[in-house]
Amino acid sequence: MNREKHISSAFDRDLETIEALAVKMGGMVEAAITDAATALETRDEELAEQVLRRDRSIDDLEQRLNDEAARLIALRAPTATDLRMVLAVMKISHSLERVGDYAKNMAKRTSVLSQMPPIDGAGLALRRMSNVVGKMMQDALDSYIRRDAGLAQDVRQRDLEVDQMYNALFREFLTHMMEDPRNITACMHLHFIAKNIERMGDLATAIAEQVIYLVSGDLPDDSRPKANSVPMADTDAAAGG
Amino acid sequence: MNREKHISSAFDRDLETIEALAVKMGGMVEAAITDAATALETRDEELAEQVLRRDRSIDDLEQRLNDEAARLIALRAPTATDLRMVLAVMKISHSLERVGDYAKNMAKRTSVLSQMPPIDGAGLALRRMSNVVGKMMQDALDSYIRRDAGLAQDVRQRDLEVDQMYNALFREFLTHMMEDPRNITACMHLHFIAKNIERMGDLATAIAEQVIYLVSGDLPDDSRPKANSVPMADTDAAAGG
Numbered sequence: 331m332n333r334e335k336h337i338s339s340a341f342d343r344d345l346e347t348i349e350a351l352a353v354k355m356g357g358m359v360e361a362a363i364t365d366a367a368t369a370l371e372t373r374d375e376e377l378a379e380q381v382l383r384r385d386r387s388i389d390d391l392e393q394r395l396n397d398e399a400a401r402l403i404a405l406r407a408p409t410a411t412d413l414r415m416v417l418a419v420m421k422i423s424h425s426l427e428r429v430g431d432y433a434k435n436m437a438k439r440t441s442v443l444s445q446m447p448p449i450d451g452a453g454l455a456l457r458r459m460s461n462v463v464g465k466m467m468q469d470a471l472d473s474y475i476r477r478d479a480g481l482a483q484d485v486r487q488r489d490l491e492v493d494q495m496y497n498a499l500f501r502e503f504l505t506h507m508m509e510d511p512r513n514i515t516a517c518m519h520l521h522f523i524a525k526n527i528e529r530m531g532d533l534a535t536a537i538a539e540q541v542i543y544l545v546s547g548d549l550p551d552d553s554r555p556k557a558n559s560v561p562m563a564d565t566d567a568a569a570g571g
Numbered sequence: 572m573n574r575e576k577h578i579s580s581a582f583d584r585d586l587e588t589i590e591a592l593a594v595k596m597g598g599m600v601e602a603a604i605t606d607a608a609t610a611l612e613t614r615d616e617e618l619a620e621q622v623l624r625r626d627r628s629i630d631d632l633e634q635r636l637n638d639e640a641a642r643l644i645a646l647r648a649p650t651a652t653d654l655r656m657v658l659a660v661m662k663i664s665h666s667l668e669r670v671g672d673y674a675k676n677m678a679k680r681t682s683v684l685s686q687m688p689p690i691d692g693a694g695l696a697l698r699r700m701s702n703v704v705g706k707m708m709q710d711a712l713d714s715y716i717r718r719d720a721g722l723a724q725d726v727r728q729r730d731l732e733v734d735q736m737y738n739a740l741f742r743e744f745l746t747h748m749m750e751d752p753r754n755i756t757a758c759m760h761l762h763f764i765a766k767n768i769e770r771m772g773d774l775a776t777a778i779a780e781q782v783i784y785l786v787s788g789d790l791p792d793d794s795r796p797k798a799n800s801v802p803m804a805d806t807d808a809a810a811g812g
Contacts, residue, residue, distance in 0.1 A: 396658075400651065400654055400655065401651070403644060403654055404649070404650065404651040404654050407648040408645070409645065410641065410642075410645040413641055413644055413645050414641065417637075417641060424665075500759075504755060504756060504759070507748065507752070507755050508752045508755055511748070511749045511752065514745060514748050514749055514755070518741075518745070518759075518762065521759065522766075
């Protein structure tokens, strides 16, 4: 499935155009994650507002990528292998769009949370988690562009760390809520944000698994490490795939 | 975009095969929603276990649908219009798979919740919400098969009802948590379930919007009613699309 295997063709050039759109989307989504987390931590409602506004451009970019991909398929009638590439980049862009939605949701909650008493350490912990996920996202996209199954495997492994961060936060929020009922509403929102960041990690993992499938022809088996051992912790299914 | 517009061709027959897979998936997903909600309400861990097991078949069906669709595209080199149909049914099946994941997650939480003191009325409210969403799902899929934009519009409208049910539950869970800290853990799980059901509604709406796009060539404008007026309530973005 190496790019070198066939001579550069009109199809390849068109595909590269589409991939460039995906890379652009990836950059915007990564910025959205980082900015949303910073806005939350520093209670910067202006920055949160920017994240909300910019989500529209991410959605538009996905639409454009889909249109271009459909045009490519109709025009070039790609072989089964080439078609798989096009469908993969469409799926990847859809995952990116969903990550953008989660970042937007984080930004939306910032203005609500700014009205409430702060929860010790939550902003910092969530930003750290966002950083890990942002990097996973970037590497997953990189692994696609370079058809690098090794890097994709590495992204998959890192999802365990995100799951563990999420589980730790879940317990922490429970403690805050039990200690003081005035923390309950804020913790409900913070918990949602943590869960959404964890889902972003799942989506980055789904992209990485897509890359492994493209390169090797096999979807990874179920051996992906999931931190689900804590019975009281949240047990969400990987929403990706 | 009416099926009658072009003479039945090899493409049409192949597409119908793929659509039949989507309908089968839809039936399984609907059963998963209903059974997961019943299991939760009646604390039937055996039924919840069945939902978990059956999710694998839903995932397999999506994989098969994707393979068939890719084969169809590669084999028949469909026109732009026909291609749009194939891509739409792939998107729809992916939405169905995600709804299946949410149902699975509801089932997973059942065994955790069965160990905790019950929250008054929560099981009933969540089952009612699940029923509305299950019907939306069924109608969205029906609207696709019949290319019925009117029915698709109707599904879109009903999402408002789901959003309102969710907002009401969100407030109710907050009250339970503030009244008695021993309710906090159970309410966190119940809240997640409510949110996931609301997301299933968003996904049914995304399918309906796909149908409107197929039939009319336009994505609906942003006039979809969203029940986001309650400032303290949850403000999640429609994760679909």
